[in-house]
Amino acid sequence: MSNLTRWNPVNEFEDLMNRYNRMFGLTRSGGEREGKDLFSRSDWAPAVDIKETPEAFTIEAELPGMSKEDVKVTVHEGVLSIQGERKSEDETKDKKHHRIERFYGSFLRRFTLPENVDENSVKANFKDGMLTLTLQKAEPKEPKAIEVDVQ
Template sequence: MANLTRWNPFAELEEMLDRYSRGAGFPRLGNDRETRDLMRRTDWSPAVDIAETPTAYVISAELPGIDRKDVKVTVNDGVLLIQGERHSEKEDKDRKHHRVERFYGTFARSFSLPDNVNEDSIQADYKDGMLKVTLEKSEKAKPKSIEVQVN
């Protein structure tokens, strides 16, 4: 009997983009080996919106049905990583499923941070299945003028 493998179109798309980016010489988000391996092992990918205000970047991720303890947000070497897991419902012998469209299992999203993000002030809030990560901008370095002495 053959094993069935769940087709993940997002993983296929990610792999295709990865090959294209490498061939074109572009860096990909989350280029360290650990992050790439994690992204390949994920079962699904949550929808994310990224917005910018004058003082911050805001990332909003839809994570319905996920407990806060199952969500982890980390920053390492200028890459923000959102990861976690949605657990499937316990199987009920008296219930027959006719269709299952929701994704279960692990997920991960990584984002390269702009240079003007203050990594020490990143905040994450989770409420009603929405994760909101606020990345405050740091003050831009003011141009420094140096007078050149002519001798």
């Protein structure tokens, strides 16, 4: 007698989405199973591009549907942090959601800055849902020669 396994397409879809989210670093901390609340969770990470020129680094973060008041950028001890919250729209009685794929809630992205960045030079610009940070490179520090008297 052979064993029959009932095919459940929902479980297969959830497993696929869990693998996708793990691959892109979107899993919850603690490794808990996301399952049915996959689309209603509040943790997400905006897409970021990092570019380098001879003079500066540029970080571009996609934050559609957000305003500059929803975003906070800080630099502390060589770590650049971008954090904020995207609020979901209010429910109305005449509207029914059929599918929600955008992530809502708070986010935090951290980047360790290279040593050749001037932390005081960070400039931020927010336009059309795109946060652009420009970090000027610092002048390389000249090695200091220290003379030691030999006695």
